[in-house]
Amino acid sequence: MLVTNRQFKTGVISNIKLLMALIAILFTVPVSAFEDDEGCLICHKYPMMGRVTDDGVLRSYYVLPHVFSRTVHRNVPCRDCHSYIKEIPHRPVKEGVTCNQECHSVKNPATGANFSHKHIYDAYIESTHGRKKQASGNDADKPYCINCHTNPLYNPGESGPPAHIADRCVVCHEKREFVERWYNHTSRRIRDVRRSSQDIIELCSTCHGDKELVDRHIKQAEEEGRELGRKFPIAVETYKDSFHGKLTQLGFGKTASCLDCHARKKDYFKSVHEIRPSRDPASPTHKDNKLETCQQCHVYADENYIALDPHPSSNKDDNVFRYYAEKIYNIIAVSVIIMLIGMSLLETVGRRRDGVAWRLRQGSTWRRKSSRGRDRIN
Ligand code: HEC
Ligand code: HEC
Ligand code: HEC
Ligand code: HEC
Ligand code: HEC
Ligand code: HEC
Ligand code: HEC
Known part of the structure; x- marks a missing residue:
C-alpha cells in the first residue's frame, strides 16, 4: 500500500506556513471596520x-x-444578501437569504460581471443534496449551503497581514487598506484552511449517522419506488468500522475521509458540491470510476483491490461471506475461551484432590491431605 509522498509534504509545508503566519500575528496592525x-x-x-x-x-x-469586519463576506453590503429588505425601518422578514443571488456591489475581477455563487449553486442543485432554500418535508433534511457553511473569519486569530509583508506591498501600492484586503483574501486561500478529515466525518455523520433521518428517507424512497444505495442505511457505522475509519479516528488524517471518495480530487472545491449516489455514472464511487478513485492514494490498486468494501458490514443481506465468517469466528472464539476455562477448572479440581489447598495469602500449599491417598506430604 502506498500513499504518495507529496501529500505528506504539502501537509507539513502548509503547517510550517501556518506556524510562521501565527508568529507573525504578533506584529500585525488592526484592520479598519467595514x-x-x-x-x-x-x-x-x-x-x-x-x-x-x-x-x-x-x-x-x-x-x-x-x-x-473580519469575515469573508465583510465587503458584501447587507442588502446584497438580505435583498428582500426594501425599506428602513423594515417590515418583519419572511424570506431567507439564498446563496445563488447576484451581488450588486461586488464584481468578479476576473470576468467583470456581478459576483455570485450561482455556478456552485447550479452544481449543488443537480447533486443528491440539492434543495431549495425554503424546503419542506423530507427535502428539508438535505443540507443547504448554510448547513455546511457559516460566515467564516478570514485567517482566524490574525487581524491583518504581518507588517513586513504589508510594508513591502505598500511601497508600490501606496494604500494600506487595498493591501490588507487583498492580503486577507489570498492568504486565506493559499493556506490549507479546509476541513480536516475528522471535521468532514462529523459533518456527514450529523445526517447520515442520524438513524431517524435515514429511516425516514428509506421509507419515503420505498413509497416513491425510488432506489437508494445499498449502503445508505449503514454508511456511517460501516465507515467507522473500516480501516480508513479506524485510522482517521486514531488521528491519521491522510486516509480517506468521506469526501476523498465521494468527491473528486481534481477540482475538489467544486466537486464537494456535486455528490451523487454510486449508481450515477458521474459519481467517483460508481463501479466504473472506483479504480481511478482508489488509485488517487493506492497507486498500485487493481480490480481485485478495489473489490474491497469501503463500507464493510457483516449484515447477512449485504455480505453473506462476511456474515458467516464472523459467525464461525465467534463460535471458535467462544469455544476456545470455554475450553480454556474448563481446562483450568479440571486442573484445579485435580490438584485439590491431590492435596493442594487454596489460600489467598502466601500462595497455595501442599500441606493438605489428599482425598485419594496421593498425599504429597511425607
Ligand atoms: C430602525 C432599526 C432597524 C434598522 C435600521 C434595520 N433593522 Fe433589521 N430589524 C430590526 C428589528 C427591530 C428587527 C426584529 C423584527 C422582529 O422581531 O420581527 C429586525 C430584524 C431583522 C432581521 C431578522 C428578521 C427575521 O425575522 O428573521 C433581518 C435579517 C434584518 N433585520 C436585516 C436588516 C438589514 C439587512 C438592515 C439594513 C438594510 C436592517 N435590518 C436595518 C430593526 C432594524
Ligand atoms: C453573504 C450574505 C450575507 C451578508 C453580507 C449579511 N448577511 Fe445577514 N444573514 C445571512 C444569512 C444566510 C442568514 C441566516 C438566515 C437565513 O438563512 O436567511 C443571515 C441572518 C441574519 C440575521 C438574523 C435573521 C434570522 O432570521 O435569524 C440578521 C439580523 C442579519 N443577518 C443581519 C445582517 C446585517 C445587519 C448585515 C450587514 C452588516 C448582514 N446580515 C449581512 C446572510 C448575509
Ligand atoms: C454538504 C456540505 C456542503 C454544502 C451543502 C455546501 N458546501 Fe460549499 N463546501 C463544502 C466543503 C466540504 C468545501 C471545501 C472546503 C472545506 O473543506 O471547507 C466547500 C467549499 C466551498 C467554497 C470554497 C471556499 C474557500 O474558501 O475555498 C465555496 C465558495 C462554497 N463551498 C460555497 C457553497 C455554496 C454557495 C453552497 C450552496 C449552493 C455550498 N457551498 C453548499 C461543503 C458544502
Ligand atoms: C514592485 C511593486 C509591487 C509590489 C511590491 C506589489 N505589487 Fe501588486 N501590483 C503592482 C503592479 C504594477 C500591478 C498592476 C500590474 C499588473 O497587473 O501586473 C499590481 C497589481 C496587483 C493586484 C491586482 C489589482 C487589480 O485590480 O488588478 C493586486 C491584488 C496586488 N497587486 C496585490 C499586491 C499585494 C498583496 C502585494 C504584497 C504582497 C503586492 N501587490 C506587491 C506592483 C506591485
Ligand atoms: C443536512 C443533512 C445531510 C448532510 C450534512 C449530508 N447529507 Fe448526504 N444526504 C442527506 C439526505 C437527506 C440525502 C437524500 C436521501 C434521499 O434521496 O432520500 C442524502 C444523500 C446522500 C447520498 C446519496 C444516497 C443515495 O443512495 O441516493 C450520498 C452518497 C451522500 N448523501 C453523501 C454525503 C456525504 C459524503 C456528506 C458529507 C460531505 C453528506 N452526504 C452530508 C442528508 C445529508
Ligand atoms: C474509501 C472510499 C469511501 C469512503 C472513505 C466513504 N465512502 Fe461512502 N461509498 C463508497 C462506495 C464505493 C460506495 C458504494 C458502495 C456499494 O454500494 O457498493 C459508497 C456508498 C455510500 C452511501 C450509499 C449511497 C451510494 O452512493 O451508494 C452513502 C450514503 C455513503 N457512502 C456515505 C459515506 C459517508 C457519510 C462517509 C464518511 C463517513 C463515506 N461514505 C466514506 C466509498 C467510500
Ligand atoms: C485519500 C487517500 C485514500 C483513498 C482515496 C483511498 N484510500 Fe484506502 N487507505 C488510505 C491509507 C492512507 C490507508 C492506510 C495506510 C497504509 O495501509 O499504509 C488505506 C488503507 C486501505 C486498506 C487497508 C489495507 C491496506 O492495503 O493497507 C484498504 C483495504 C483500502 N485502503 C481500500 C481502499 C479502497 C477500496 C479505496 C477506493 C474505494 C480506497 N482505499 C481509497 C488512503 C486512501
Missing part, C-alpha cells in the same frame, strides 16, 4: 438583540461590527 452604507447596524449592532420565536427558538438579530 462600511455600513445602508445603516443596518444603527439597530443591529446591539448585542442581545433578538427574540424567541413562536416555536420557542431563540433567534439572534445582532451583528458585531468588529467580528463581521
Whole structure:
C-alpha cells in the first residue's frame, strides 16, 4: 500500500506556513471596520438583540461590527444578501437569504460581471443534496449551503497581514487598506484552511449517522419506488468500522475521509458540491470510476483491490461471506475461551484432590491431605 509522498509534504509545508503566519500575528496592525452604507447596524449592532420565536427558538438579530469586519463576506453590503429588505425601518422578514443571488456591489475581477455563487449553486442543485432554500418535508433534511457553511473569519486569530509583508506591498501600492484586503483574501486561500478529515466525518455523520433521518428517507424512497444505495442505511457505522475509519479516528488524517471518495480530487472545491449516489455514472464511487478513485492514494490498486468494501458490514443481506465468517469466528472464539476455562477448572479440581489447598495469602500449599491417598506430604 502506498500513499504518495507529496501529500505528506504539502501537509507539513502548509503547517510550517501556518506556524510562521501565527508568529507573525504578533506584529500585525488592526484592520479598519467595514462600511455600513445602508445603516443596518444603527439597530443591529446591539448585542442581545433578538427574540424567541413562536416555536420557542431563540433567534439572534445582532451583528458585531468588529467580528463581521473580519469575515469573508465583510465587503458584501447587507442588502446584497438580505435583498428582500426594501425599506428602513423594515417590515418583519419572511424570506431567507439564498446563496445563488447576484451581488450588486461586488464584481468578479476576473470576468467583470456581478459576483455570485450561482455556478456552485447550479452544481449543488443537480447533486443528491440539492434543495431549495425554503424546503419542506423530507427535502428539508438535505443540507443547504448554510448547513455546511457559516460566515467564516478570514485567517482566524490574525487581524491583518504581518507588517513586513504589508510594508513591502505598500511601497508600490501606496494604500494600506487595498493591501490588507487583498492580503486577507489570498492568504486565506493559499493556506490549507479546509476541513480536516475528522471535521468532514462529523459533518456527514450529523445526517447520515442520524438513524431517524435515514429511516425516514428509506421509507419515503420505498413509497416513491425510488432506489437508494445499498449502503445508505449503514454508511456511517460501516465507515467507522473500516480501516480508513479506524485510522482517521486514531488521528491519521491522510486516509480517506468521506469526501476523498465521494468527491473528486481534481477540482475538489467544486466537486464537494456535486455528490451523487454510486449508481450515477458521474459519481467517483460508481463501479466504473472506483479504480481511478482508489488509485488517487493506492497507486498500485487493481480490480481485485478495489473489490474491497469501503463500507464493510457483516449484515447477512449485504455480505453473506462476511456474515458467516464472523459467525464461525465467534463460535471458535467462544469455544476456545470455554475450553480454556474448563481446562483450568479440571486442573484445579485435580490438584485439590491431590492435596493442594487454596489460600489467598502466601500462595497455595501442599500441606493438605489428599482425598485419594496421593498425599504429597511425607
Ligand atoms: C430602525 C432599526 C432597524 C434598522 C435600521 C434595520 N433593522 Fe433589521 N430589524 C430590526 C428589528 C427591530 C428587527 C426584529 C423584527 C422582529 O422581531 O420581527 C429586525 C430584524 C431583522 C432581521 C431578522 C428578521 C427575521 O425575522 O428573521 C433581518 C435579517 C434584518 N433585520 C436585516 C436588516 C438589514 C439587512 C438592515 C439594513 C438594510 C436592517 N435590518 C436595518 C430593526 C432594524
Ligand atoms: C453573504 C450574505 C450575507 C451578508 C453580507 C449579511 N448577511 Fe445577514 N444573514 C445571512 C444569512 C444566510 C442568514 C441566516 C438566515 C437565513 O438563512 O436567511 C443571515 C441572518 C441574519 C440575521 C438574523 C435573521 C434570522 O432570521 O435569524 C440578521 C439580523 C442579519 N443577518 C443581519 C445582517 C446585517 C445587519 C448585515 C450587514 C452588516 C448582514 N446580515 C449581512 C446572510 C448575509
Ligand atoms: C454538504 C456540505 C456542503 C454544502 C451543502 C455546501 N458546501 Fe460549499 N463546501 C463544502 C466543503 C466540504 C468545501 C471545501 C472546503 C472545506 O473543506 O471547507 C466547500 C467549499 C466551498 C467554497 C470554497 C471556499 C474557500 O474558501 O475555498 C465555496 C465558495 C462554497 N463551498 C460555497 C457553497 C455554496 C454557495 C453552497 C450552496 C449552493 C455550498 N457551498 C453548499 C461543503 C458544502
Ligand atoms: C514592485 C511593486 C509591487 C509590489 C511590491 C506589489 N505589487 Fe501588486 N501590483 C503592482 C503592479 C504594477 C500591478 C498592476 C500590474 C499588473 O497587473 O501586473 C499590481 C497589481 C496587483 C493586484 C491586482 C489589482 C487589480 O485590480 O488588478 C493586486 C491584488 C496586488 N497587486 C496585490 C499586491 C499585494 C498583496 C502585494 C504584497 C504582497 C503586492 N501587490 C506587491 C506592483 C506591485
Ligand atoms: C443536512 C443533512 C445531510 C448532510 C450534512 C449530508 N447529507 Fe448526504 N444526504 C442527506 C439526505 C437527506 C440525502 C437524500 C436521501 C434521499 O434521496 O432520500 C442524502 C444523500 C446522500 C447520498 C446519496 C444516497 C443515495 O443512495 O441516493 C450520498 C452518497 C451522500 N448523501 C453523501 C454525503 C456525504 C459524503 C456528506 C458529507 C460531505 C453528506 N452526504 C452530508 C442528508 C445529508
Ligand atoms: C474509501 C472510499 C469511501 C469512503 C472513505 C466513504 N465512502 Fe461512502 N461509498 C463508497 C462506495 C464505493 C460506495 C458504494 C458502495 C456499494 O454500494 O457498493 C459508497 C456508498 C455510500 C452511501 C450509499 C449511497 C451510494 O452512493 O451508494 C452513502 C450514503 C455513503 N457512502 C456515505 C459515506 C459517508 C457519510 C462517509 C464518511 C463517513 C463515506 N461514505 C466514506 C466509498 C467510500
Ligand atoms: C485519500 C487517500 C485514500 C483513498 C482515496 C483511498 N484510500 Fe484506502 N487507505 C488510505 C491509507 C492512507 C490507508 C492506510 C495506510 C497504509 O495501509 O499504509 C488505506 C488503507 C486501505 C486498506 C487497508 C489495507 C491496506 O492495503 O493497507 C484498504 C483495504 C483500502 N485502503 C481500500 C481502499 C479502497 C477500496 C479505496 C477506493 C474505494 C480506497 N482505499 C481509497 C488512503 C486512501
